[in-house]
Amino acid sequence: MTPAEALATLRAAEARDGRIVVEQRRLLLLRLADALLTHAEAIAAALDADYGGRSRLETLLADVLCAVDAARYARRHVRSWAKPRRVAVPYPFWPTRAHEEPVPKGIIGIMAPWNYPVQLALVPVVDAIAAGNRVAVKPSEGTPRCAALIAQVLAEALGPDIAATVQGGPDVAADFAAQPWDHLVFTGGTTTGRKVAEAAARNLVPVTLELGGKCPALVLPGADLARAARDILVGKAVNAGQTCVAPDTVLLLGHTPEAFAASCRATGIGLPETALANDAQAARLDRLAEGARLERLAPDGAGRHRALALAFPDPGHALLQEEIFGPILPVLALPDLPAAIAWVTARPSPLAVYLFGAAPAEAEQVAHSVRCGALVQDRAVEYAAFPALGFGGTGHSGSGRYKGLAGFVAFSTIRARVVHGKWSLSRIFDLPRKNFAPRLIERLVRKR
Template sequence: MAQHDPSGLVARLAAQRAAYSQERWPTLAVRRDRLKRLRALTREHGTAIAASIDADFGGRSAHETRLAELFLVAAAISHAESHLRRWTRPRRVATAARFWPARNRLLPQPLGVVGIVAPWNYPFQLSIGPAVAAIAAGNRVMLKPSELTPHFSELLARLVAGLFDPDELHVVTGGVEVGRAFVALPFDHLFFTGSTAVGRQVAMAAAANLTPVTLELGGKSPAILDPSADMTQAARRIAFGKLLNAGQTCIAPDYLMVPRGSTAKMSSDLGDAIRSLYPTISDNPDYSAIISDGHRDRLAALVQDACDKGAAVVEPVRVDLATNARKMAPTLLLGVNASMRVMQEEIFGPILPIIEYDGLDEAIAHVTAGERPLALYWFGTDARSRERVLRETHAGGVTVNDCLWHLAQEDQPFGGIGASGTGSYHGEWGFRTFSHFKPILHQPAVAGTRFFQPPYGKTFDAMLGALQKLI
């Protein structure tokens, strides 16, 4: 399929905007029909979608694609279909007694045309997931998947074109130049998932048009092991959370904090857990490859930098690069310090630094000293320590005694805070992101507000004085 010329994007946006102007409030039937078509795309083409992502990665677990992409999108569609009537209903809002008999309500309206920029690590989930929310809210959608997943991007463009009019949902393919032109378009809302560095550029491009943005970014998400934790259980759950998609997950635990003196035990338990999950690496279809040679080289450089500065490297399972050069062994780094790149950059790969802390105050201080992360994980049974961590640290979302699973909750918002993002989606939170809740005041024929109109005098003073006593 031919890639889009950046100059054609303006025409496509104009066509979608014109279509929206003819249908400014799509009926429930129209929205449900569009969601139904997305559900058909997900269910009927899952095998092809998984195969295309596998081709782009040079080895991506089909089971992980089914769980973390196809299942999550199908669940989001089902949730939206079940709740759409309630979400779209105008909402009564309390009216202060001084304004009676007027009444307030909120009317959720579509924004218009939404632009979605998706990353490469979960290309289907992070493309169609936001689109589900935007379509449920009644918007038209233009979608730009990553240039690093060309097989998937072309397949998605073809599947969408077969099920949707381009004025409803349209996939834009192309490289960096097309991406830059895309985020510079005057959308009614721009939704971006990717790195913090690129997110800053996207926000600046959108600012030129005063386009509101949702940024789903990343950061160094900590996992904190409390002294009260079941270390063996925690090790298996941390290993799974870290190594899903070979660590190429925005909410993967980026580093692990353990009580002073427990590194040896925890690294041993993590090694056992990793070997249980992935007995082999090179020829194991359950273990995903790194997306590109460039990303593989960056990860190797992080490990080498840590080694050069004194860190110890533990590889519980070795990898044969001759079999698959893009597979990277799960790697534990012990004895790390703040001077190492691995403790300064988001890792986005199967590398887990382990650092020790003395007491809860130090653990909290370490987390709060850095940028606010997209996720935080706490393991233990001490409720007082848990609540201190939850209340005294910031993170986009938290899972207690496990990793990742807060992302799958359709009744909870998902999003970052600070450098890890702005705005949220999933479930009703996504519907709100892509809607404008228009406040409406209904004024009856007889209203006391007439006493506040000129000419001003004693009546005005008396009425305003009476009201001031009520507030």
């Protein structure tokens, strides 16, 4: 099925069957959660084969359960989200009544990446279905076995009148981005995200872009260094660092790189359970790390299983400029918090900034100085699994938010509804105006 065929099929279903009512949405969300649980082990096996080594537990937790939790949460709350909201009317217009109502945007296009192919395809599907839309999903060609299972899950749970899956490589993805969807979601790199936004703009399609960036971890003087090292490595090890919100660079304040490295070695966390996804990813990381001193925390495993490695690059090295998206963790000592804030703000806004050992005043100083999608204290990564917490970036790390109520709103049009009465005070200004009307208007605009 081509992108244009998918859009046409869903448009025809929309025209024939009309809007998806709230109770039908709740049933579809239940069926989606059930289908994911039914196919959970098959998804884990498919991703393990696609990666050449993907942790079964990480797939079940970060891909399957994240999407299931999102579906269950949306199902519990969609009735309240979908209710109209009464809006106050100024007294000159009384007895007019006004309210706002969320209505579906229509057909939502979703372009998913390879790093969390199920979660990042199906959590936007959850939000779109909760808002009453139909969906077309373009899974990543980088995980073909998993892409086939995504298509199967959508077909079983939602059916061809609600969801379509489009398979293919970069040419198909470019065609997908160019279609006149009612909203387009893209998760991936900033460079590709810019191209997607340009293609969507030609059709005036609104977009949600979930991109990336360098998410720094600031270890402040008040931090317990052993605990901070462990919490940072736990977040970095998930999916071998191939996570858009993984800690990208450690900024040490009041701690030495040597002490931090010793604390990292003491954790016993060294070899991630998941391999690098493909040979191109491995070659990219090798090029990125050229010329930097690396300290591996364990021996590398078989195939593309790479150990976590601390990096101590020179200023200006590519590791300090580009998003790493892998198991390499640069470490940089800075003199104080203003220097760390300056380091962060000199780079494109990240999805997340992590703080370890921050006093309340220090956390507020960062919050008032730094633009980012999330400011997280004393853990890393796992906030992205909270189904009620809106997720998104800003600037180079993305635009728009999804998950929970934020996703429902993103995929809804908030429509105004107004019912006028037979008379209101405002009508004294109707044409033809009475003689007193100009004087009254002048009094109303006079500064009090």
